[in-house]
Amino acid sequence: MTELAEKSGDFIRPFFGQPDLVVETKEDATPVTLADRGAEQLMRKLIAQRFPAHGIIGEEFGSERADAEWVWVLDPVDGTKSFAAGCPLFGTLIALLHRGKPVLGAIHQPVLRQLMIGDGSSTTLNGRAVRIRATARIEDATILTTNVHSPARYQHGTAFDALAARARLFRTWGDCYGYLLVAGGWADVMCDPVMNPWDVAALIPVIRGAGGVITDWQGNDPVNAKSIVAAGSALHAAVITALNP
Amino acid sequence: MTELAEKSGDFIRPFFGQPDLVVETKEDATPVTLADRGAEQLMRKLIAQRFPAHGIIGEEFGSERADAEWVWVLDPVDGTKSFAAGCPLFGTLIALLHRGKPVLGAIHQPVLRQLMIGDGSSTTLNGRAVRIRATARIEDATILTTNVHSPARYQHGTAFDALAARARLFRTWGDCYGYLLVAGGWADVMCDPVMNPWDVAALIPVIRGAGGVITDWQGNDPVNAKSIVAAGSALHAAVITALNP
Numbered sequence A, B: 001m002t003e004l005a006e007k008s009g010d011f012i013r014p015f016f017g018q019p020d021l022v023v024e025t026k027e028d029a030t031p032v033t034l035a036d037r038g039a040e041q042l043m044r045k046l047i048a049q050r051f052p053a054h055g056i057i058g059e060e061f062g063s064e065r066a067d068a069e070w071v072w073v074l075d076p077v078d079g080t081k082s083f084a085a086g087c088p089l090f091g092t093l094i095a096l097l098h099r100g101k102p103v104l105g106a107i108h109q110p111v112l113r114q115l116m117i118g119d120g121s122s123t124t125l126n127g128r129a130v131r132i133r134a135t136a137r138i139e140d141a142t143i144l145t146t147n148v149h150s151p152a153r154y155q156h157g158t159a160f161d162a163l164a165a166r167a168r169l170f171r172t173w174g175d176c177y178g179y180l181l182v183a184g185g186w187a188d189v190m191c192d193p194v195m196n197p198w199d200v201a202a203l204i205p206v207i208r209g210a211g212g213v214i215t216d217w218q219g220n221d222p223v224n225a226k227s228i229v230a231a232g233s234a235l236h237a238a239v240i241t242a243l244n245p
Helices: A002-015 A034-050 A080-084 A160-166 A176-183 A203-209 A231-244 B004-013 B036-052 B080-084 B158-166 B175-183 B202-210 B234-241
Strands: A023-026 A032-033 A054-060 A062-064 A068-079 A091-098 A101-109 A114-118 A122-126 A142-145 A170-171 A189-192 A213-215 A227-231 B024-025 B031-033 B055-058 B061-066 B070-078 B092-099 B100-110 B114-118 B124-125 B142-147 B169-171 B189-192 B213-215 B227-230
Touching: A002 A034, A002 A068, A002 A091, A002 A101, A032 A034, A032 A080, A032 A101, A034 A054, A034 A176, A034 B004, A034 B024, A062 B092, A068 A080, A068 B024, A068 B213, A091 A176, A101 A176, A101 A203, A114 A176, A122 A203, A122 B070, A142 A160, A142 A176, A142 B070, A142 B142, A142 B169, A160 A231, A176 A189, A176 A203, A176 A227, A203 A213, A213 A231, A213 B124, A227 B227, A231 B142, B004 B036, B004 B070, B031 B036, B031 B080, B036 B055, B070 B080, B070 B175, B080 B092, B092 B202, B100 B175, B100 B202, B114 B202, B124 B175, B124 B202, B142 B158, B142 B175, B158 B234, B175 B189, B175 B202, B175 B227, B202 B213, B202 B227, B227 B234
Parallel strands: A054 A068, A142 A170, A142 A189, B055 B070, B142 B169, B142 B189
Antiparallel strands: A023 A032, A054 A062, A068 A091, A091 A101, A101 A114, A114 A122, A189 A227, A213 A227, B024 B031, B055 B061, B070 B092, B092 B100, B100 B114, B114 B124, B189 B227, B213 B227
8 A cells, every 4th residue: 555655646746736737527527637547547557466356446447346355446636626726635545445344544645745544443644653632622623624615515504614613723624635634633523525435435444543433424334425524532423413403 | 035935944844743833822813833933033043144234023023123124024834723733734924025015025835845936026936937827707716715714704704705605616725825826826816804914025026926916805005904815917806896795
């Protein structure tokens, strides 16, 4: 996983800050760049060479052997809107599933050279253990989300706005970098009302390994969830209550 | 100015991502770290050695000879909340005033090693010329602000919320990094409803040098303004209209 992160990062890094990066905009308004495509192709090739029996699910090039015992889940640039806007709040997500369950996850910020890896029982940042901090009250918390104008207004609506207004600090420091800040003990809560499977898998072992709780917006199992709330345990319960009045 | 940016950046960089950086919280809820204080002391010493007759206005250590012909304005860490939260959206602001007018400004992001310098007629990023992009419509624009829950609700209220909802992309990628993204042609509009004099001075020659317009929230002269709107000329007029219905 470290090799996948480092080699994809070496590929992505020179694109950061370049103009006119977007080469296509998908139906869900997600932009795609040459960095996304090239980094995913590079990781697929590395996996195929080393583990030819493993499956791969990628954001850009779909699924191969998705029912294999071991499956890699790749999102080469999570936060493409940030990336294309010259903002460093993006990263590469890599997960390894065993019989469908994420057992290893990585969030890699290639420009800042921050590699966070979690296995569900421990999480490290550049090799050093990290822990979610023990903030107990929403009023003392830094709460993050990706987009305050998310289309998923059915849940990212007035209850979320009221929660955000109670926070000590509320920012759209989003996409995978928000989870890195939470797992690293710099921020307290990350809420995302719209998630894709390739976004979620890597986050689960990272957040749990740092001592945190990760569920969907209603408090359910996060595997294949379409929304995510990640926080320390005391705060997570308070946030789920606040989001579902 | 380059020397001030590089030497203060070398001082600030190792603090980024460290835990428990905040050593004091000021009356306006602004946190202060050892990086703020040390970097400002370092810059004050460099200026005093080279230009003993020049004045200095700094966020942390106040004013000396503020009525001198040449005065330096220093904000060692603009975006201290981001900095203390492990988020790279912060930077050092340095301005040089001649008879009270900002003639040279710098925004420096020391971790990403991005140094933007403007003199009102040209602006460079790491030595290469940058230009504000020519987005004309709010619906096509990336609009940034520092804080959606700003205390200055009298202007950062419903008109701002309506403006933000019209934008193609709206994010709290704030403090000085938002202006760097606008001047560099990656984002279109930066709106800040609450500004301090040490925050504003450096931004004026940077934004103007990149071909942009910078005023307060009502479209007035930005020198010593208590709020700021920065954008390309066509879009700036549309934003001021939208903010003052």
